[in-house]
Amino acid sequence: MSSGHEKIMLMDDNMANLFVGKNMLRMFYEVYLAPLLRKRIMATELVELCDSITGGHVYRAQRYLQFLIEQMIREDVYTDEISEWDLDVVFSSAQLHDVGKIAISGAILNKPGKLTDEEFEIMKTHVQIGVDAIERIEAAASQREFLHHAKVIASTHHEKWDGSGYPRGLRGENIPLEGRLMAVADVYDALISARPYKEAFTAHEAERIMEEGRGVHFDPVLVDVFHAAAGRFAGLANQFREEMNILDGLKKCEGIHRRQNYLPVRQHAAV
Numbered sequence: 692m693s694s695g696h697e698k699i700m701l702m703d704d705n706m707a708n709l710f711v712g713k714n715m716l717r718m719f720y721e722v723y724l725a726p727l728l729r730k731r732i733m734a735t736e737l738v739e740l741c742d743s744i745t746g747g748h749v750y751r752a753q754r755y756l757q758f759l760i761e762q763m764i765r766e767d768v769y770t771d772e773i774s775e776w777d778l779d780v781v782f783s784s785a786q787l788h789d790v791g792k793i794a795i796s797g798a799i800l801n802k803p804g805k806l807t808d809e810e811f812e813i814m815k816t817h818v819q820i821g822v823d824a825i826e827r828i829e830a831a832a833s834q835r836e837f838l839h840h841a842k843v844i845a846s847t848h849h850e851k852w853d854g855s856g857y858p859r860g861l862r863g864e865n866i867p868l869e870g871r872l873m874a875v876a877d878v879y880d881a882l883i884s885a886r887p888y889k890e891a892f893t894a895h896e897a898e899r900i901m902e903e904g905r906g907v908h909f910d911p912v913l914v915d916v917f918h919a920a921a922g923r924f925a926g927l928a929n930q931f932r933e934e935m936n937i938l939d940g941l942k943k944c945e946g947i948h949r950r951q952n953y954l955p956v957r958q959h960a961a962v
């Protein structure tokens with residue numbers, strides 16, 4: 692009998708689209724998500740099912756969050772709050788910040804252009820859908836601390852320091868620290884990565900845009916922490932870019948290899 696993980700790996704993008712409906716989503720939580728959450732790392736693959744970009748984003752954003760917290764500890768910033776956390780649990784739980792995207796259609800997630808107002812409203816629902824998913828699991832699971840941080844991060848990572856974010860329009864330190872941290876990590880990765888609707892910004896450009904968000908989108912103290920760790924952020928972004936280039940090269944080689952093996956068979960069949 693195949694495991695939950697093996698079942699997930701057998702599904703392709705078309706299958707993932709079936710889960711857009713709420714009923715299917717419920718089945719998805721109960722049959723797949725809860726068992727996989729027992730192996731925390733699998734959360735990345737879940738989101739990857741619906742959005743080929745997001746999976747890598749989830750991992751990178753988690754690492755950026757780690758860099759920020761390590762820098763905060765070095766600089767003794769918000770250490771009273773951080774000292775209450777089990778850091779490994781917080782890093783792991785950050786993987787679920789966009790889990791609600793499992794219910795957003797690929798047409799919106801991968802749209803090669805600006806979202807319409809209506810599409811953006813749909814995109815915004817990924818926050819509440821993610822929270823609902825985590826709460827559903829929370830009721831049955833034993834990893835309460837992990838799920839508590841996951842829920843805080845999923846529910847507040849799109850709030851903005853000036854109160855203009857969503858879904859609740861929280862302002863300043865009313866936004867939990869986890870959400871303020873995730874906002875920095877999340878936006879930096881969105882800037883530095885190529886997306887269907889935009890080219891990747893350079894590290895320098897990304898840092899400038901992050902600075903523009905100081906006290907507007909982001910907690911100003913965390914922007915200062917980000918600047919102190921910006922070299923590590925850029926290093927990780929470069930490493931991923933190089934890995935993606937290698938992967939693209941390998942895929943092209945594999946395509947050529949397949950075509951070379953395929954052609955003689957077709958020629959033979961045609962005779």
Ligand SMILES: [Fe+2]
Pocket residue numbers: 788789817848849
């Ligand atoms: Fe998000």
